[in-house]
Amino acid sequence: MAENQKILVCAGTGCASSGALPIIDILKEEIKRQGLEETVTIVGTGCQGFCEKGPTIVIEPQHVLYTRVQGEDIAEIVASDVMKGERVERLLLLDTETQKPVTKMSDIRFFAKQHRIVLKNCGVIDPQRIQDYTLRDGYKALEKVLKEMKPNDVIEEVKKSGLRGRGGAGFPTGLKWSFCQQTPSDKKYIICNADEGDPGAFMDRSVLEGDPHSVIEGMLIGAYAMGVDEGYVYCRAEYPLAIKHLSIAIKQAEEAGFLGDNIFNSGFNFRLKVFAGAGAFVCGEETALMASIEGKRGMPRVRPPFPAVSGLWGKPTNINNVETWSNIPHIIRHGAEWYAQFGTEKSKGTKIFALTGKVNNTGLVEVPMGTTLREIIFDIGGGIQNGKAFKAVQIGGPSGGCLPENMLDLSVDYETLTNAGAMVGSGGLVIMDETTCMVDIARFFVNFSQKESCGKCTPCREGNKRMYDILDKITKGEGKIEDLDTLENLALTIKETSLCGLGQNAPNPVLATLKYFRHEFEAHILEHKCPAHVCSALLSYSIDADKCKKCSLCAKNCPANCIKGDKNTPYVINQDECIKCGTCMDKCKFGAVSRS
């Protein structure tokens, strides 16, 4: 093919872990061997959003996505697709409904319904090259702001866009900026919160890895608007690639004059530092985060004073999430009206969700606010794996709640989800099918919160532990029906009396499951049954003597060695010794083992 081609190889953390890095080398070799170096460029990009199917490769301009690419596939991809324009069908994704290979990336259901603003560059540009960013209008918004706009104009524009904080609480960003701007001080700070501690969430990591300059540009614009000359990105140390790409980006931006003194000859100065956090979930809470930067133990403190009045080192400080900052350049470039056309009346723009669990397509999904859960799970996510039935969706991580089937048509926006007992939160979406036990899920999330509680305030430190104890008892079949009232009262007290958002939201998974799946709790307590067959203490395995062919397979494989029988006697399980691993049931070829 004559025209210039680009091969975008995802080198994000997800694909790197499934083997993308050697593939880039192999690809380079192959392109060289075929003498295509002049016409084909290889770009190592950030996350393309489909990590579970990684390593992923996109060939442009054909716009073909290949998934689960291995080193040995490279020669074929180059020979057929790159050189002859013929697709390598076996590496194409199958449509979740028609089961036919999809040749154009934009026709893949996972991508078709997405609207990518923040993720526009992710998976497309080389995040280690500032030119890739500037070629796609990067730092134009900064230039516009410094040359044409007054600080107040910028704040007004952000206010008008309707952008709300993507870190969880959804506070209007423009309003927050105006607070910090209005506090008089000789020194102010801005911070980018990249602590991202919610289990399952990885959008902030992907943005920093795949498009770090968009965050830097957003922060520069904010700094100008609020009169700030110094900023920090607080990034968890578990994100080495994000820290690396961000550090490279900062250096390149400094060299290009976008960071430092007298930017665009405007007299505006701004310096940005990266601070690696030690990975405590609570350090994502803004006051704990600032304590951590100050070298103190990461523990939240009472607000007020809010950071806008007294933040880092006692100075006025504005803190926003990665995704919030990354939205800013787009708003400035295209205008507030453009941005506000996406979303609902009160929740504007798009939001990135990390779709995981028992859904066919998992990965990062950016959709306009107001999209329904059903669209995300079934249209984009391609429905539930293995044809099982949908049971619940957990939104907002350990601070969120589980919503049942009849709430799938809810619109995803701040108010609707909070009213339903869940939360947009950081945007984790965990899909659960009929094999998930809701008591067990509540226990899982409470266990996370109780372990991550900073220990400062009584209700969170002691209360979450006791919620966990009660839930644990129920999953073991030792619960009493009165425990449900104790649990609910305790949950409400923790919510109402805890100091920070961790404690105030930790009971949400419990309250929501109690509300929507109470029957499952009751089944555990009253019938000593786990309807989803998950809680091992409530399961029992038995062998149907009539169906048992006395093959001894079960007994041979039982790790507890608790199945007895012989050629003449059907096999029997000793219930006292059985550890309920289910191996016998998997091994029996005659369906003689059953679970109840």
Added chain:
Amino acid sequence: MEWFTITIDGREVSVPKGTTVLEACRMNNIPVPTLCHDPELTPSGACRLCVVQIEGMRNLPPSCVTQVAQGMKIETQNPKVRAARKTILELLVANHPLDCMTCEKMGNCSLAEYAYEYGVKGDVFAGEKRDLPVDNANPFIIRDPNKCILCGKCIKACTEIQGKSRLDFSFRGFNTQVGPAYNIPLNESDCDFCGSCVSVCPVGALTEKQMAGKGRPWEVTKVQTTCPFCGVGCNFDLNVKDGQVIGVTSNPQAPVNGKALCVKGRFGMDMIYSSRRVTTPLIRKDGVLVPAEWDEALDLVASKFREIKDAYGPNALAALSSAHCTNEENYLMQKFMRAVIGTNNVDHCART
């Protein structure tokens, strides 16, 4: 000063701007239970026992860190507030060794007091309890982390009163502890043993070793006095039982020092009963120190001063005084040397 009119439990009161809800309640004799609050320390709002309900405010705000606002309507005792406080106490007691019978703090323990008031028995959340080693390795302080309710006051006392920052939180969640770094015993840390931490601990987690087993609070008479050890002049309470001084506790009303004391003042008062204490003047006669009357001793000193002054002049004499003495005593000393003896040879131990 700007004043706000607010309503507490249906009663209209006026308080100055900048007052916390807790202070407003206390000014008006409305009781609010607190565990982590101390007027001498910066507020932390950690224990959450002081929660109240305030009209228009989300959740139950802690009164100790909530500022009053004009027209605020506060309820301190409604069933919801009381139930929340009771749950918080239940949670604390569930993770607490209930050995009040032998606990030094018994009779003076905030946790026990509020548990009694709120009818908390510790059975609601019965389950796992901490089982941590007690630090008893030093002569002054017994630190029992199992009784610690993690109010954080000792941390602030050590940092804000003593300036040492020997204590902090460690671990997270149910495993959270308060103690010296790496949980080393206090005597291996850089602790001054000033006991400021002990003086603010609301429970029996930090107690005075000297007083252990010596008497119950209700058997003890507190006698306010001035520390004899140095010129700072700290005030504290001698704890007296059956005519015997069994120890020292801070007196928060002490004008000079508040609750702060140093190791000598707080833990050195056993010197009262030391057999090695000098209780009368001693005069060396034929190489042996012999007890004498004050008059005899003073006459002897005066006559020797005169002898020296007459023989060698006033500058043959010099006086060195001590930081143990008050400013007034030090003043008198130099006055005596200058006006009576006639020399400027005065010095002070703290000068070098």
